[in-house]
Amino acid sequence: MNWSEFIRMGGYGFYVWSSYGLALLVLLLNLYLPLRRRKTVRRLLHEFLRLKEQTR
Amino acid sequence: MQYMHKYASPKFFYTLAGKLTPWMAALTAVLLVAGLYLGLFVAPVDFQQGESYRIMFIHVPAAWMSMFIYVCMAGAGAIALVWNVKLFEMFAGNCAPVGASFTFLALVTGSLWGKPMWGAWWAWDARLTSELILFFLYIGYMALEASIDDPRRAARASAILALVGVVNIPVIHFSVEWWNTLHQPASVGKVGTPSIHPSMLAPLLLMSLGFTFYFFTVALMRMRNEILERERHTTWVAQLLESKS
Amino acid sequence: MPNFLKAIGCLLRRDLTVALRRSTDVLTPLVFFIIVVSLFPLGLGPEPSVLRTIAPGVIWVAALLATMLSLNRLFANDHADGTLEQMALSPHPLTVLVLTKVAAHWMLTGLPLVLISPLLAVQMNLPESAMGTLVLSLLLGTPVLSLLGAVGAALTLGLRGGGVLVSLLVLPLYTPVLIFGAGAVAGVIAGIDIEAHFSLLAAFLALALTLAPWAAAAALRVSLD
Numbered sequence: 118m119n120w121s122e123f124i125r126m127g128g129y130g131f132y133v134w135s136s137y138g139l140a141l142l143v144l145l146l147n148l149y150l151p152l153r154r155r156k157t158v159r160r161l162l163h164e165f166l167r168l169k170e171q172t173r
Numbered sequence: 174m175q176y177m178h179k180y181a182s183p184k185f186f187y188t189l190a191g192k193l194t195p196w197m198a199a200l201t202a203v204l205l206v207a208g209l210y211l212g213l214f215v216a217p218v219d220f221q222q223g224e225s226y227r228i229m230f231i232h233v234p235a236a237w238m239s240m241f242i243y244v245c246m247a248g249a250g251a252i253a254l255v256w257n258v259k260l261f262e263m264f265a266g267n268c269a270p271v272g273a274s275f276t277f278l279a280l281v282t283g284s285l286w287g288k289p290m291w292g293a294w295w296a297w298d299a300r301l302t303s304e305l306i307l308f309f310l311y312i313g314y315m316a317l318e319a320s321i322d323d324p325r326r327a328a329r330a331s332a333i334l335a336l337v338g339v340v341n342i343p344v345i346h347f348s349v350e351w352w353n354t355l356h357q358p359a360s361v362g363k364v365g366t367p368s369i370h371p372s373m374l375a376p377l378l379l380m381s382l383g384f385t386f387y388f389f390t391v392a393l394m395r396m397r398n399e400i401l402e403r404e405r406h407t408t409w410v411a412q413l414l415e416s417k418s
Numbered sequence: 419m420p421n422f423l424k425a426i427g428c429l430l431r432r433d434l435t436v437a438l439r440r441s442t443d444v445l446t447p448l449v450f451f452i453i454v455v456s457l458f459p460l461g462l463g464p465e466p467s468v469l470r471t472i473a474p475g476v477i478w479v480a481a482l483l484a485t486m487l488s489l490n491r492l493f494a495n496d497h498a499d500g501t502l503e504q505m506a507l508s509p510h511p512l513t514v515l516v517l518t519k520v521a522a523h524w525m526l527t528g529l530p531l532v533l534i535s536p537l538l539a540v541q542m543n544l545p546e547s548a549m550g551t552l553v554l555s556l557l558l559g560t561p562v563l564s565l566l567g568a569v570g571a572a573l574t575l576g577l578r579g580g581g582v583l584v585s586l587l588v589l590p591l592y593t594p595v596l597i598f599g600a601g602a603v604a605g606v607i608a609g610i611d612i613e614a615h616f617s618l619l620a621a622f623l624a625l626a627l628t629l630a631p632w633a634a635a636a637a638l639r640v641s642l643d
Contacts, residue, residue: 127218129225132289136228136282140235143278144387147271151394158398162405162414254636309590316586320577329640330573334587337569337633341591344622348594352601 181260183400184409190393197393201386208379216372228286229373234381235279236300239307240342242272242388246314247339250332259403260396262328265335266318267395271388273311279304299353303346310338324403425510426518433522436495443491448530451484455538466543473542474552474603480538481531481556482592485563486585488527489571492519493638497575506642512635520561520568520631528560544603551606558619559599565630566591572637595622 126133212230219226246268253261283301284294295301314331321327404410437444458476462468496502505515535556539549570588574580602615 123213126227127224129223129289132225132285133227136231136285139281139285140231140278143274147274147387147391148394150270151391151398154398155394158401159414162401162410165405166411166414306590306593309586313586313590316583317573320574320579320583326640326643330637333569333633333637333640334573337566337591337629340625340629341594344594344625345590348597352597355601 181258183259183404184407186260187397187400190397194390194393194397197386197390201383201390204379204383204386208376208383211372211379212376216376217370219373222290225286225289228282230376230380232279232282232286233377234384235275235282236304237381238384238388239272239276239279239304239311241385242268242275243307243310243335243342244339246272247332247335250328250335254329254332254336262325262332263396263399263403264392265332266324266328267392267399269311269315269318269331271391271395273308273315275384275388276304276308276311280308297353299350302349302353306345306349307342310342314338422510422514425508426514429505429515429518430522433519434525437491437522437526443488444526444530447484447488447527448534450487451480451531452534452538454480454483455542459542469543470545470607473539473544474548474600474607476542477535477538477552478556478559478596478600478603481535481560482563482589482596484531485527485560485567486588488523489567489584489588490581492523492568492571493575494571494580497641502638503642506639512638513631516568516572516634516638517627517631520564520634523568524561524564528556528564531560532556545607548603548606551612552603554616555599555602555619558616558623559595562595562619562622562626563592565626565634568634569630569637572634572641575638575641595619598622 124130124134208230212227216227218224246265249261249265249268252258253265280301283298283304287296287298287301288294291298314334317334318327318331321330401410455476458472459469462472493502496505506512508515532553535552536549539552544552567584567588570584570591573587574584577583598615598618602612602619605612605615
């Protein structure tokens with residue numbers, strides 16, 4: 118198996134690899150967003166519960 | 174019905190989803206790696222389109238997902254409307270961003286596939302045009318949901334919109350097909366799925382399954398966040414947070 | 419059920435009277451329709467053959483936009499003064515009342531568009547043989563636009579930025595009507611048999627008539643909560 122041949126994709130390398138790259142980007146972004154949101158939600162909830170303790 | 178309420182209780186679902194997510198993620202990874210391996214290394218070169226046809230292994234599953242997710246969204250919305258189940262409301266709302274990104278992926282990869290095939294970045298090909306209108310439908314859904322502050326009202330309004338959309342999608346699809354065959358200039362060939370050989374079908378199916386499980390993984394992750402946020406006044410959330418910190 | 423029919427008659431008469439008293443509301447979409455179509459020759463140059471090719475599409479797109487412009491009038495005023503809530507509480511099914519309101523809306527926006535369209539057809543150099551097709555396609559298509567628009571208007575009732583939002587929701591749903599409406603007129607010019615176009619437009623109308631009032635009524639109930 119020749120790697121530079123593989124990267125060239127018979128001259129269509131740019132189109133093929135930008136498609137696969139974009140797919141990877143979209144999949145990673147959709148994973149990253151809920152993970153970040155999870156952190157924010159946890160932080161906000163801790164804050165919320167602390168305030169609730171204080172006012173009690 | 175009583176089972177539905179047990180399994181649909183946010184607390185129960187939160188823990189269940191937490192246990193399921195890693196398994197679903199692992200399954201997604203396995204399916205996608207297998208699909209990529211078969212698609213990039215094993216599947217033979219297409220004699221008409223050369224190597225460029227390998228974009229199909231992203232484009233076609235993404236296009237399938239874009240429609241599958243819309244139907245899921247409308248179905249969940251209908252269940253939420255009729256039986257008033259909060260979990261389905263949340264599921265429907267969390268489908269939209271994932272579905273829209275798959276639609277976007279299908280559009281851009283279609284254009285990247287079209288450039289070497291048609292010599293142009295965009296052609297008013299039937300599948301691309303339908304995807305474009307589907308993309309508009311997703312945008313409308315998300316815009317409506319975002320402009321209503323009360324989450325319950327937002328969920329019900331957008332569920333109605335999704336149902337209207339799901340009735341319309343076949344009509345739109347059919348209209349676009351018709352319009353396309355009528356206006357098709359002879360020089361623009363159709364990028365259809367090339368006559369499919371089993372060695373090409375296998376990666377296609379594996380990638381589609383991988384995308385499907387990916388979608389469910391992400392939807393579960395999003396739903397867990399939303400459950401915590403919506404249930405913040407309950408004792409189980411307080412206990413959960415205390416036990417973790 | 420004479421009571422029920424009387425209610426429909428009352429509502430229809432009331433909507434028409436109210437709208438005609440505020441005649442600018444009725445005239446604005448119509449004038450908009452005329453202006454938009456008149457802008458195209460200015461932008462493209464007055465070449466008759468070019469105008470003839472684009473005329474079906476231009477007139478149909480302008481009709482879509484004009485209908486959309488008038489949608490917020492459908493429920494907004496009645497919502498603001500509380501009439502809509504009274505209607506939702508009335509013993510008559512909301513679905514039928516919505517259908518009545520849509521009928522009134524169509525008589526005041528769709529029908530004028532249909533009636534003025536031959537004038538624009540002349541302006542756009544459309545052959546006389548296509549004139550009847552244009553009017554008939556608009557006659558079948560504009561009620562669908564009003565019906566689908568009612569769902570959008572009901573969903574965005576009372577939301578900030580409702581006017582722009584309704585266009586996002588409704589315009590993608592209008593594409594089949596646009597394709598077959600403009601397609602019928604273009605087909606006549608090209609000498610294609612266009613019976614199928616009309617059958618399909620009629621099918622869309624039947625589908626919209628049966629489903630859209632339900633969806634709009636459900637959406638109104640959500641918005642009124």
